[in-house]
Amino acid sequence: MRSRLGDQDAISSYYLPYLDDMALCLERSDAEGYAIISEELLQHQAEVILDALIELGYTEACTPLT
Secondary structure, three states: OHHHHOOHHHHHHHHHHHHHHHHHHHHOOOHHHHHHHHHHHHHHHHHHHHHHHHHOOOHHHHOOOO
8 A cells, every 4th residue: 555655655655744743742742742643644545555555446335334
């Protein structure tokens, strides 16, 4: 899945701002800020996985669970 974001430089340039912000939140004991950044990152990862599943023909991947 990581390769879907590009080469190592592209991956690093994407993740480093998140990791820097998360480190700042930890230094400030900012649990809420850390959680918000984590949620954004996890949401992006879920979207990357969803796109990959759809490309592979698993169109039911975008069907909401009931």
